[in-house]
Amino acid sequence: MRLSRAGEYAVRCMLYLSMAGKGVLVSRKIVAREMEIPEQFLGKIAQQLARAGFMEIVQGAKGGFRLMVSPENLTLLAVIEAVIGEIFLNDCVLRPESCHRSPDCKVHRVWADARDCFRESLRKATFASLTTS
Amino acid sequence: MRLSRAGEYAVRCMLYLSMAGKGVLVSRKIVAREMEIPEQFLGKIAQQLARAGFMEIVQGAKGGFRLMVSPENLTLLAVIEAVIGEIFLNDCVLRPESCHRSPDCKVHRVWADARDCFRESLRKATFASLTTS
């Protein structure tokens, strides 16, 4: 039960962009080198982050990435779920019909609570708080 | 980011044994059929649960599984970590040396907090509370 590499890379990428500042253009190559992320792989991850509206990708010579939101409004939860999907822990939490026991299963609720508590921890962490020393 | 099948099966198995009662012998075949777990796979999972001390496996004709602890003292966290290993979410939480940024990385602490909160939710759920209607 662990975060994927892609999730960790996404966080690092957004950390770099947050430190550079909102709206500042940084080339993919720089982000990849500084944050030690395989550049092509970063390309894939960036597309998801861009689709989620957190960054903009600028094509062409002198292209790169640009943070589109304020670090104060960007949470760890949002970034992570943008790349690894919604955190649900157990199938039955998201799709109760996946298990015929779900109507009277008490484990169900524990998963939901654990998931909520977990997600709340990640939601409280903004990139503004993560980049200030 | 989801629990594995094995983890879910382990929970179901212990749920059944808890309902049967501490010390009561139930055959593997019955548990597998009632809880809809592939019987051979359950065999593997049971070995881990037995190694953790939660159940005893009785060989021979009329053999089976037997709950060795009181459902009040058995938590969801213990059962799950017995089969899927300790929950740590991100490598650097368990092994800070896996990332040279860890000394001054603030994301680090968020992961640790989220993990603690998550594990605490699972620790609070005992099988006694899960099996009483």
Place this chain on the structure above:
DNA sequence: ATAAACAAGATCGTATTTATCCTGTTTATA
């Protein structure tokens, strides 16, 4: 026109997960 830089789909290798097979051992009981 050229070269820098990103897009996007295909692909590949590896690790993990899930499940089963097979041979052997244990044990109740007939």
Place this chain on the structure above:
DNA sequence: TATAAACAGGATAAATACGATCTTGTTTAT
């Protein structure tokens, strides 16, 4: 004590997920 029920445990296989890269194409500054 022979037999069959029942679990052990190693090997193996299939499916899936993950991490990463390749290739071709498009965009854009100069």
